[in-house]
Amino acid sequence: MKSALILTVIILAGGVAADRIIRGKIDEASDALHKATATSVPSGKTEELRGETGRPRPAGANDTRSLLSGLLGLAKELEASSDKDDLATLDARRDAMLDWQRRLTGLEPEQMKDLIAGILNAPELGDEPRQSLLRLVLESLTERHPLEVLGIISASPTLIGDPGWKMRITSDAMIRGIAEAPDEVIRWYDDHGAAFSERDRDIITDRVLRALGQTEPELAFRMIKGLGIQDIEKATGAIASSARTLDQASESLIAFRDHLPTFGSAEEQEALRFGVNMSLITNSFNHGFDEAVDWIGKAGFSQKELADYVFRVRRNVRRDEASRWLGWIDENITDRSIVSQVIPDLVSDWTQTDYKAAAEWLEHQPDSDLKTSAVQRHVLTLARYQPAEAARWAARMPEGEARTSTMKMVFDRWRTTDAAAADAFAKRHGIGP
Amino acid sequence: MKPIHFIPPAVALAAVGLWLSRSCVELQTANERLRVQQQAGGRVGDPLLADGSEKSRRPSRDVPKLQPGIGWQRLSEIHGQPSKGIFAKLELRRAELLLRDMSTEELLAALAEIAALDVDVRERWAMNEQVLTVLAAKDPVALLDHLTSPGGTEVLSGNFTFNVFSGWAGKDPAAAIAWLDGKIAAGDFTSKSLTGENHHRTTLEAAMLKVLIGSDAAAATARISALPEAQRAGIITRFNISGELGKRGFPDPSLTNYGALIRATLPADDQPTAISAPIRSLAAHPGYGNIDGYLDEVAATLRERLSGVAATATTKFRYLVEGNRLNVEELDKFRAWAATQSPERADAAMGSALASLSNNGAGAAAKAYELAVHYHGETGNDQILVSFMMWGNSYGREKLLSLAERIKDPELRGKSIEELRKNPYMGP
Secondary structure (H helix, E strand, O other): OHHHHHHHHHHHHHHHHHHHHHHHHHHHHHHHHHHHHHHHOOOOOOOOEEOOOOOEEOOOOOOHHHHHHHHHHHHHHHHHOOOOOOHHHHHHHHHHHHHHHHHHHOOOHHHHHHHHHHHHHOOOOOHHHHHHHHHHHHHHHHHHOHHHHHHHHHHOOOOOOOHHHHHHHHHHHHHHHHHHOHHHHHHHHHHHHHHOOHHHHHHHHHHHHHHHHHHOHHHHHHHHHHOOOOOHHHHHHHHHHOOOOHHHHHHHHHHHHHHHHHOOOHHHHHHHHHHHHHHHHHHHHHHOHHHHHHHHHHOOOOHHHHHHHHHHOHHHOOHHHHHHHHHHHHHHOOOHHHHHHHHHHHHHHHHHHOHHHHHHHHHOOOOOHHHHHHHHHHHHHHHOOOHHHHHHHHHOOOOOHHHHHHHHHHHHHHHOOOHHHHHHHHHHHOOOO | OOHHHHHHHHHHHHHHHHHHHHHHHHHHHHHHHHHHHHHHHHOOOOOOOOOOOOHHHOOOOOOOOOOOOOOHHHHHHHHHOOOOOHHHHHHHHHHHHHHHOOOHHHHHHHHHHHHHOOOOHHHHHHHHHHHHHHHHHHOHHHHHHHHOOOOOOOOOOOOHHHHHHHHHHHHOHHHHHHHHHHHHHOOOOOOOOOOOOOHHHHHHHHHHHHHHHHHOHHHHHHHHHOOOHHHHHHHHHHHHHHOOOOOOOOOOHHHHHHHHHHHHHOOHHHHHHHHHOOHHHHOOOOOOHHHHHHHHHOOOOHHHHHHHHHHHHHHHHHHHHHOOOOOHHHHHHHHHHHHHHOOOOHHHHHHHHHHHHHHHOHHHHHHHHHHHHHHHHHHOOHHHHHHHHHHOHHHOHHHHHHHHOOOOOHHHHHHHHHHHHHOOOOOO
16 A cells, blocks of 8 residues: 555656656747737737636737737737828838738638627728728738638628728639639639629739739739639730730740630730730830840741831830840841831831931932832931932932932922922932922 | 446446537637748748648739848839739838939939839830939939939830929029020030930920910010921920810910910911810810810911810810710710801811720720711711811721712712722721
């Protein structure tokens, strides 16, 4: 019996010792949590709360009651400083909200829902601070649980009062959600997209496509069909124009080419191809002529695609790059019928904006039919403003039908402003009335 | 020991085990709370979450790291975001507040700093606009000197310089005129173009016209008359960029002055376009009353009214598309109004305006095509289709040929089909 009692005492003593060690570790963890929480809760004093066991909970711990209490404190502070518009207040506001976002991001969806219910039911909150807190909570939840946010939005359509914020949070949640579960987002949008107006849907899908277009263009193109977007031309254009760098442009182009066969008829695909090519090539010129033509060279455009672009968007040329652009077209477009139309058109535009530079470029071109056409457009553009200079250029054109008709047009134009000079020009070159 | 002797230690063992297991649960809970808190806190300044999971590899939208000054590279990223969250908006506001405290020299230096960044042209302009807006409020002369100097910031928003100068000229017209005339005299607005037009001067003269048209019509006419004829129409049609004309109700002396200015300074051929230019903003309002009032006030001629009908159709239809109201009911209202202004050409103007809707997306283009066919069927007026085809190149040859085949007049039909087949500027 004695040994049994000794053994019992030893067991109990061991238990007490082990419990002390565990309690020590609990206290350490609680202290660490308390410190971590204290640094992340700059404002919003929390009353001492007691748990079911009656043990006091550390202020600022991640239970929804203390979080709610802290958030209400934050709302009061934000409201009190709402009329201040100085840097110190803004930074303090930002820091406070940022710290709260850090804490909220660690919560689980059910805790967030409790918090949202608490915010909605807090009688002391005015409409504006209530909406501010809801935005903060939903933005934080979007970081880790975007699908839950979409669920909350569809379950409570009037939760976010401001339509702009509602669209923003919805599009953000969709962007985040698509990255991890695209099919679930598609299903959600299928079921609940109709709750938004057509205009709002356009804005939401446009944001989603543009955001995905910057980071995951393949997914972006896939989402056009997934989200049931009807205006495919606009959607592909949005993705293409979201590319910020030439590397992004290359990724967009590859993804677009992969998806193009899935979009409509051959005729519609042709229109889409042109639209996307135009957007990407035009944007490439924002990086400067050299980088742009380097990128175009590597992008694998067919001759037809290049010719289409050059033919239809020839007026996008910057004046200071006109001569380089003309040279590039002449060297790179093999369809000479395109070149013979585009270069004279470009020369005409260039003459309008910088006639001396255009004339100098023409001076250095070797004689050819192309040069004759370009000179003709130069002359006709000059004729209204500088008929004498136009006449000089016309007279230098090679003999033939083009020269004769050009001289006659210069004469007709000149006669309306200086009949004597025009007559002298006509007499000198034998131009009939 | 007898079996009964094992009972006390067994009970003690069970009690200790139970007690310790509860303590262990508490320890586990405390550690989990700490882990969650540390993970959330660990994201500060670090765009990745700490758990290394798949979702944590996504970049955070807002990397919340404060810098003492303005981090332009960071701001360019914010401007590039298709939708901006709470923290992005706070950062933009913070930059505005920092800019507000900068001197003119510091703001000009900020523009130079932005110019040196390798960022997208759209984000560069968004940042430039932030700086220029503050500079405009602080020192408009320094801003305008900068913008009109060689190497000055390139303004991508068409109205920016116009708004800054007209704002300043509205408050201090004498100083603004003196500054503008000084720049002209110094030869700062030279041009390489055939018309001699300098885009800075065009913008500034247009802004000055906005101020003078209501307050000093004679001075306005004198300034425009002093310019070469080829430059005048561009300035006159541009000055109403903010849509002031006709907004103040009728009668409005500015409108009478505007009509008189056009007739005093522009060649007859340029007058209809200039008269109809303000209609682009007037047509944004519901109904046609504002446009009627405006055309009456400027004493529009029949030719000018035709131009006005075309401008109304172009703008009105675009708004109808945006409001998803491009339909027979609305177009009937337009036709009834247009018939009071230009009975012979109303349907042709409608056809052209419908064709130009092809720029508003595939849905609008299809609806416009359908309406052109509908009204041609209803009225038998071939001009609807002919005008549609003239402005409808982007529909492609096949679709326009199918329209041309509906033209009732055989001669006109044959001619239209031939022109479509020969048109080199048209896709299939």
